[in-house]
Amino acid sequence: MSSEKRKILAIETSCDETAAAVVENGRHVLSNIISSQIELHRLYGGVVPEIASRNHIERINQVIEQALKEAKVTLDDIDAVGVTYGPGLVGALLVGVAEAKAISYARNLPLVGVHHIEGHVSANYIEHPELEPPFLCLIVSGGHTNLVIVEDYGVFRILGTTRDDAAGEAFDKVARAIGLRYPGGPEIDKLSREGNPQAISFPRARVEGAPYDFSFSGVKSAVLNYINQQNMQGKDIPKADLAASFQQSVIAVLVEHTIKAAEEFQIHHVAIAGGVAANRGLRNAMQAACEEKNLRLYYPSPIYCTDNAAMIGAAAYYEYQKGVRHGWNLNAVPNLRLGEHV
Amino acid sequence: MKILALDSSGMVASVAVVQDGDLLAEYTINHKKTHSQTLLPMLDAAVQMIQLKLDTIDAIAVAAGPGSFTGLRIGSATAKGLGLALDKPLIGVPTTQALAYNLYGAAGVICPIMDARRNQVYTGIYTFTDGRMQIVEDQIAADIRQVIERLNELGQPVTFCGDGVCVYQEQIKAQMQIPVYFAPAHLNQQRAGAVAALAMEYLKEGRTQTAAEHKPDYLRVSQAERERQERLKREAGLL
Numbered sequence: 001m002s003s004e005k006r007k008i009l010a011i012e013t014s015c016d017e018t019a020a021a022v023v024e025n026g027r028h029v030l031s032n033i034i035s036s037q038i039e040l041h042r043l044y045g046g047v048v049p050e051i052a053s054r055n056h057i058e059r060i061n062q063v064i065e066q067a068l069k070e071a072k073v074t075l076d077d078i079d080a081v082g083v084t085y086g087p088g089l090v091g092a093l094l095v096g097v098a099e100a101k102a103i104s105y106a107r108n109l110p111l112v113g114v115h116h117i118e119g120h121v122s123a124n125y126i127e128h129p130e131l132e133p134p135f136l137c138l139i140v141s142g143g144h145t146n147l148v149i150v151e152d153y154g155v156f157r158i159l160g161t162t163r164d165d166a167a168g169e170a171f172d173k174v175a176r177a178i179g180l181r182y183p184g185g186p187e188i189d190k191l192s193r194e195g196n197p198q199a200i201s202f203p204r205a206r207v208e209g210a211p212y213d214f215s216f217s218g219v220k221s222a223v224l225n226y227i228n229q230q231n232m233q234g235k236d237i238p239k240a241d242l243a244a245s246f247q248q249s250v251i252a253v254l255v256e257h258t259i260k261a262a263e264e265f266q267i268h269h270v271a272i273a274g275g276v277a278a279n280r281g282l283r284n285a286m287q288a289a290c291e292e293k294n295l296r297l298y299y300p301s302p303i304y305c306t307d308n309a310a311m312i313g314a315a316a317y318y319e320y321q322k323g324v325r326h327g328w329n330l331n332a333v334p335n336l337r338l339g340e341h342v
Numbered sequence: 343m344k345i346l347a348l349d350s351s352g353m354v355a356s357v358a359v360v361q362d363g364d365l366l367a368e369y370t371i372n373h374k375k376t377h378s379q380t381l382l383p384m385l386d387a388a389v390q391m392i393q394l395k396l397d398t399i400d401a402i403a404v405a406a407g408p409g410s411f412t413g414l415r416i417g418s419a420t421a422k423g424l425g426l427a428l429d430k431p432l433i434g435v436p437t438t439q440a441l442a443y444n445l446y447g448a449a450g451v452i453c454p455i456m457d458a459r460r461n462q463v464y465t466g467i468y469t470f471t472d473g474r475m476q477i478v479e480d481q482i483a484a485d486i487r488q489v490i491e492r493l494n495e496l497g498q499p500v501t502f503c504g505d506g507v508c509v510y511q512e513q514i515k516a517q518m519q520i521p522v523y524f525a526p527a528h529l530n531q532q533r534a535g536a537v538a539a540l541a542m543e544y545l546k547e548g549r550t551q552t553a554a555e556h557k558p559d560y561l562r563v564s565q566a567e568r569e570r571q572e573r574l575k576r577e578a579g580l581l
Contacts, residue, residue, distance in 0.1 A: 043570065048564065048566040050565065050566065051567070053412070054557075054560075054564065057418055057558065060422065061554035062554050091411070094416055094419070095415055095419045096419075097378065098381075098382075098419035099419040099426075101382050101423065102421070102422070102427065103423045105382055105385075105424075106428050107427045328383045329379040329380070329382070329383050330378075330379075331376075331379045332378060
């Protein structure tokens with residue numbers, strides 16, 4: 001069994017990327033195809049669920065066929081089908097779930113539903129063959145902010161989560177307020193390299209009684225207030241300084257919570273995951289803090305930080321190995337909680 | 343020729359298998375809109391009951407719209423997945439055509455109406471002549487008053503079917519100037535048997551698609567697109 005190679009066809013359609021991948025034994029990516037809809041949603045300043053769903057259905061077969069072709073396999077070589085079934089946009093998720101179920105049904109293949117965030121965490125396995133649980137993981141994206149201990153594959157102890165906006169959401173809203181295009185995270189990251197992170201003082205929110213929880217609506221409001229004040233006084237907005245100062249205030253909290261948890265729980269391996277894990281400012285700050293505390297930091301390449309199906313294939317493999325199988329009645333669960341199995 | 347058909351365009355979830363002139367299996371549920379959980383188990387039940395080998399089918403047919411956007415995508419994604427996995431062509435059957443086909447051979451005109459909200463129905467007007475269905479008006483999203491007006495103009499007795507009937511029945515009775523009939527329970531809703539039977543005609547005519555190229559025909563743009571277009575129009579008008 002251990003020497004056998006298991007190939008999983010993975011499908012991800014939880015938001016605005018139509019993605020498919022073939023992954024061997026959870027770590028070896030044979031193909032990773034992503035059809036991004038960012039340009040379509042940019043017209044609206046954010047993801048429009050109905051447009052996302054419509055584009056998923058128009059692209060999904062081509063994306064899957066390309067994933068099989070690039071991996072130089074056919075469905076005959078596939079051992080299981082993995083699919084994101086939550087959390088995410090329900091209409092978008094449903095396209096991937098219905099497609100994955102039909103393929104696995106028609107080919108009599110095991111079906112493994114995967115939690116999107118478990119996918120993000122598992123992105124770290126792809127390029128770090130030595131990384132195994134337990135480790136600490138900070139998951140930061142446009143929809144999620146979680147600090148968890150990965151106790152075993154697919155087993156999470158949630159230490160903290162956001163009370164309001166996700167970190168990436170705050171990035172997008174601030175970016176929009178200073179006229180940067182969607183998605184705002186990478187734009188802020190780029191612009192902040194030209195600014196002074198100490199130029200403007202924004203709050204670094206902590207949640208009383210919950211040392212590992214996050215809150216980003218306060219800093220977002222502070223930024224919006226600052227912009228209004230500048231406008232009322234007829235002053236220019238120092239965009240690069242604002243971006244750098246805002247980014248710094250978010251990153252400081254993310255890093256502080258993560259390091260504190262690593263120390264309290266005596267965990268020496270720290271990973272970051274999710275779209276915001278591609279943020280250079282976060283990577284650099286986390287790297288510096290980890291080096292200072294003698295912690296080993298792991299993060300995926302940017303292509304595995306963004307929504308992709310390779311990470312779903314990685315997560316699906318470990319669920320598959322544990323014996324997880326879903327039935328033909330698998331549904332999309334838009335609010336699926338991490339560690340919850342439906 | 344064997345066709346497997348799906349319809350999840352409305353409240354009904356329905357699957358069927360037709361071989362040439364025979365309906366081998368049909369499973370229809372008109373209960374709750376939980377198509378994501380029910381459609382594939384229903385298909386599996388039908389397949390097992392008739393011991394169908396999936397690789398023996400010639401095409402997969404699906405009610406391709408109009409209908410509930412999400413429902414259409416569940417049906418289409420299921421059909422596309424089956425088509426990809428089995429390497430079989432797809433046949434997208436317009437939903438209102440399949441609804442009208444329930445009433446094969448009826449005299450006068452057939453007018454399926456599906457509740458489309460926003461005071462509209464998805465509809466089309468069909469007749470049967472020489473044993474074939476003819477399209478008088480192709481399917482469209484329209485105000486029920488326009489539909490009634492057009493039917494009065496045509497001047498032939500009308501049989502209505504579809505889930506719009508319960509919404510607009512009184513208005514239809516009040517405003518139609520010609521005899522109207524409402525299809526009975528077993529003929530007035532989506533049935534995959536009708537999708538499959540009509541798809542058989544499409545298949546004979548070579549009107550198939552690849553699984554990759556198939557997509558639903560919503561007959562409507564998304565709300566965000568509509569609002570954006572309206573805004574652009576307003577702005578153009580102001581300039």
